[in-house]
Amino acid sequence: MAPTDGELVxxxxxxxxxxxxELVRRHAARIGAACWSRLGRRGPxxxxxQETFLRGYRAIGTLAEPEKIxxxxxxxxxxxxxxxxxxxxxxxxSLDSPGPGGAAAxxxxxxxxxxxxxxxxxxxxxxxxxxLPEIYRETLVMFYFRKQTYREMSAVLGITxxxxxxxxxxxxxxxxxxxxxxxxx
Amino acid sequence: xxxxxxxxxxxxxxxxxxxxxxxxxxxxxxxxxxxxxRTLEALRAQDRDLAGAFGPERERVERAAFRAxxxxxxxxxxxxxxxxxxxxxxxxxxxxxxxDPRIERLERRVAxxxxxxxxxxxxxxxxxxxxxxxxxxxxxxxxxxGDWSPLATGGAIRAGAQVRTVGKxxxxxxxxxxxxxxxxxxxxxxxxxxxxxxxxxxxxxTRVAPGREAxxxxxxxxxxxxxxxxxxxxxxxxxxxxxxxxGAARMGSRTVKSGFECRWVEGKSEEPxxxxxxxxxxxxxxxxxxxxxxxxxxxxxRVNDMLATLGRTKMEExxxxxxxxxxxxxxxxxxxxxxxxxxxxxxxRRRKAARILADIAGAASVPDFVDLLxxxxxxxxxxxARGLRRITGETLGFDEAYWRKDSCEEGRKRWEEWLKxxxxxxxxxxx
Numbered sequence: 252m253a254p255t256d257g258e259l260v261x262x263x264x265x266x267x268x269x270x271x272x273e274l275v276r277r278h279a280a281r282i283g284a285a286c287w288s289r290l291g292r293r294g295p296x297x298x299x300x301q302e303t304f305l306r307g308y309r310a311i312g313t314l315a316e317p318e319k320i321x322x323x324x325x326x327x328x329x330x331x332x333x334x335x336x337x338x339x340x341x342x343x344x345s346l347d348s349p350g351p352g353g354a355a356a357x358x359x360x361x362x363x364x365x366x367x368x369x370x371x372x373x374x375x376x377x378x379x380x381x382x383l384p385e386i387y388r389e390t391l392v393m394f395y396f397r398k399q400t401y402r403e404m405s406a407v408l409g410i411t412x413x414x415x416x417x418x419x420x421x422x423x424x425x426x427x428x429x430x431x432x433x434x435x436x
Numbered sequence: 437x438x439x440x441x442x443x444x445x446x447x448x449x450x451x452x453x454x455x456x457x458x459x460x461x462x463x464x465x466x467x468x469x470x471x472x473x474r475t476l477e478a479l480r481a482q483d484r485d486l487a488g489a490f491g492p493e494r495e496r497v498e499r500a501a502f503r504a505x506x507x508x509x510x511x512x513x514x515x516x517x518x519x520x521x522x523x524x525x526x527x528x529x530x531x532x533x534x535x536d537p538r539i540e541r542l543e544r545r546v547a548x549x550x551x552x553x554x555x556x557x558x559x560x561x562x563x564x565x566x567x568x569x570x571x572x573x574x575x576x577x578x579x580x581x582g583d584w585s586p587l588a589t590g591g592a593i594r595a596g597a598q599v600r601t602v603g604k605x606x607x608x609x610x611x612x613x614x615x616x617x618x619x620x621x622x623x624x625x626x627x628x629x630x631x632x633x634x635x636x637x638x639x640x641x642t643r644v645a646p647g648r649e650a651x652x653x654x655x656x657x658x659x660x661x662x663x664x665x666x667x668x669x670x671x672x673x674x675x676x677x678x679x680x681x682x683g684a685a686r687m688g689s690r691t692v693k694s695g696f697e698c699r700w701v702e703g704k705s706e707e708p709x710x711x712x713x714x715x716x717x718x719x720x721x722x723x724x725x726x727x728x729x730x731x732x733x734x735x736x737x738r739v740n741d742m743l744a745t746l747g748r749t750k751m752e753e754x755x756x757x758x759x760x761x762x763x764x765x766x767x768x769x770x771x772x773x774x775x776x777x778x779x780x781x782x783x784x785r786r787r788k789a790a791r792i793l794a795d796i797a798g799a800a801s802v803p804d805f806v807d808l809l810x811x812x813x814x815x816x817x818x819x820x821a822r823g824l825r826r827i828t829g830e831t832l833g834f835d836e837a838y839w840r841k842d843s844c845e846e847g848r849k850r851w852e853e854w855l856k857x858x859x860x861x862x863x864x865x866x867x
Contacts, residue, residue: 275501283497292493297500297664297683298691304501373489380486394451395490396497401453412453420447423482 260317263308271311275304278324280397281407285328288392289336291381299335303328322407379429387422394419439472446472450479496694499665499683502646564594565627566611570727573605575619593627600624601638608724614645620670620720628654639670641721644683658700661686668718676700679711681718715741719758726765735762739769743789756792764798771797771804774816783813790819797823806855809848814840824851 254262254270256277262270279300286299307324314323380388393404401412408415445462448454454462466472568575568591577587580596593599593609601607601619608618613631623638631651633640644651644662651662655671664683669676678687679697688705692698697711711717715738725735739762742755759766770793773779779786790808793801801823808820817839825831832854834847 279498279501280494282501283494287493287497295691296493296497300497300501301663373485373492376485376489377493380489391486392490395486396494398487401448401451416444416448416451416453419451420444423447423479424443427478427482 255318256320257317260311260314260320263311271308274320278321279304281321281393282324282328284393284396285325285389286332287396288385288389289329289332292377295335299328299331303331306331319406322409325407376426376430379426382429383422383425387418387425390415390418391422439469442472443475446476446479450476450483496664496683499646500663564592564597564612565630566593566609566617567591568593568599569608569610569616570724571601571605571607572723572727574602575605575607576600576602595627595629598624598626598636606720606723608728611645613647615647615651616643618642618721618724635669635671635676637672639668639720641718642667642669655700657703658688658705663691664694668714674702679714679717681714716755716758722758722762726762735765736769736772739766740773743770743773743785756788759792760796763796764800767793767797767801771801774808774811775804787813787815787819790816794819794823794826797827799827802827803855806848806851809839809844809851817844821847830854 254273256274259270259274263274282300282303283296286294286296286303290296290299303324306327307320310327311320314320316323380391383391390404390408393399393408401415404415405412410418442462442465445454445458449459449462466476568587568589571589575587576584576599577591577593578584578598578600579594584600587593587599599607599609599619601621601623604621606618606620608616609627610616611631615631617625617633618641619625620639620641623640624636625638625640626634626636628634631647631649633653635653635655640653642651642653642662644665644667653660653662653667653669655669655676657671657674657676660667660669660676660678662683662685664680664685666680666682667685668679668681671677676687677697677699678685678692680692680694682694684691684693686692687698687700690698690705690708692708695710695714696708698708699706722735722738725738728735739759742759759770770789774786774789774793779789790813797805805820805823805827809817809824811817811820818836821831821834821836821839832847832850834844834850838844838847
């Protein structure tokens with residue numbers, strides 16, 4: 252039987268570094284979603300994901316409830332992204348703003364969309380996701396970075412499964428409206 | 437139950453989160469409400485689009501996250517039998533009552549696996565950092581303090597050794613950490629240590645495996661640390677050029693992102709700038725890719741990237757030339773592109789792909805060509821017929837003009853019948 256997150260944390264604390272690799276594998280998608288939803292696809296998402304896991308490794312001795320490492324790492328990711336945004340003097344992009352898609356594009360920081368994105372029209376879709384209000388964007392991005400149950404997401408985001416449902420429904424409805432899809436009931 | 441209250445429930449149903457009576461109630465409503473059925477269908481389509489859009493985003497982020505992973509154990513294949521045997525042995529030791537021949541046999545088995553593990557680790561250390569995987573010509577090696585000598589495929593490179601490609605040869609080295617380093621013609625590289633390289637001259641293309649140690653390439657101008665997975669680095673006459681194809685890299689104090697290039701000239705770095713036509717700038721690796729076999733995900737991606745530029749850029753002739761130059765190795769990605777739904781959004785590019793396929797595909801494409809005889813585009817049907825004539829020598833009495841007509845059902849059925857009667861040597865196709 253696979254070890255629980257709590258067991259892996261204890262193993263890391265005993266010096267078993269490979270246990271942290273398994274934790275990275277389990278939580279990479281969620282942490283990626285947290286960083287992507289705050290920085291957008293042209294932000295330093297990979298750098299912040301790596302920074303999150305490095306900070307987590309260094310601070311793992313301070314984690315009071317090992318079974319909650321998922322939400323703990325999520326919190327580190329949020330703070331890491333906010334630290335970066337502040338350091339880059341982007342605090343004008345407030346938490347209530349349209350989101351990272353509204354920030355001025357900086358070509359020297361940016362990642363060009365791949366040909367696959369252009370051909371498939373994914374660039375337009377991702378731009379609209381970036382423009383969603385933060386609470387809807389965060390929930391939608393987490394769901395699509397890694398398909399998981401509402402219950403799993405609620406444990407990380409700290410909201411009820413019903414709230415997850417409501418946010419996903421709203422995010423999808425906004426996207427359909429903005430992209431000219433089918434009307435909601 | 438009215439439609440206005442159903443939006444969240446439809447989302448939950450779509451996501452598999454509805455059960456029991458609530459699910460039954462929604463399904464009953466759907467059976468009599470076309471509007472809600474359309475909404476559910478729109479949700480499904482939207483879900484496919486979002487999943488497709490986020491797939492590449494997730495992959496690049498996960499690759500970055502796995503930089504925190506430990507390097508792979510080179511002889512991990514012993515871990516499972518060793519662990520399983522040791523676990524069973526422990527259980528038996530805990531519960532045995534006196535001497536047991538089964539336990540003694542198991543103890544000897546665990547000890548033998550342990551000894552083989554240690555021998556394999558020792559051989560891995562002797563094997564060195566990497567070995568030559570494929571090459572298009574002569575590759576040479578020089579150990580520290582030694583002379584240049586030919587390096588055969590499979591030959592090992594130890595720490596401190598230099599390698600170079602001779603004449604127009606290109607080569608690819610597989611490192612023990614899973615990374616790959618490809619050398620262009622006229623390239624000399626020193627394998628200083630695990631994940632540490634010194635590029636004396638020429639051009640290398642690296643695919644970097646996750647690892648705890650930094651992956652670094654140095655020239656006499658600067659050092660480059662891979663933060664992502666795919667880099668192209670060239671060095672000549674006091675100029676080092678870095679192009680990042682996937683992920684990012686640090687060059688001196690600058691971070692260079694995917695899709696960008698950066699030059700270091702005579703001790704100073706320039707501003708990173710967008711690198712246009714990366715597939716063309718790095719097309720020198722195609723000769724190596726075709727040596728690695730036909731069914732290569734990397735080759736398919738390169739062909740797809742080059743196909744995406746057809747009809748878009750003044751360089752399209754060069755792209756088409758590169759695709760054709762790889763011959764039958766491109767047949768599989770071209771076929772998949774033509775058969776894919778998104779390709780129908782650009783009929784002209786699809787026809788170009790079909791024209792190339794007709795000229796370069798080999799025998800294994802015959803079933804795919806027969807399938808394309810039923811395509812909705814007259815040009816694609818005509819190209820398929822041309823490809824079949826070239827490979828099989830047959831037309832079955834249907835010339836190219838026939839396939840440009842509106843109805844070609846008879847011809848298609850005749851070819852399907854022909855394929856059933858002549859299954860060899862075409863195989864079952866490559867769908």
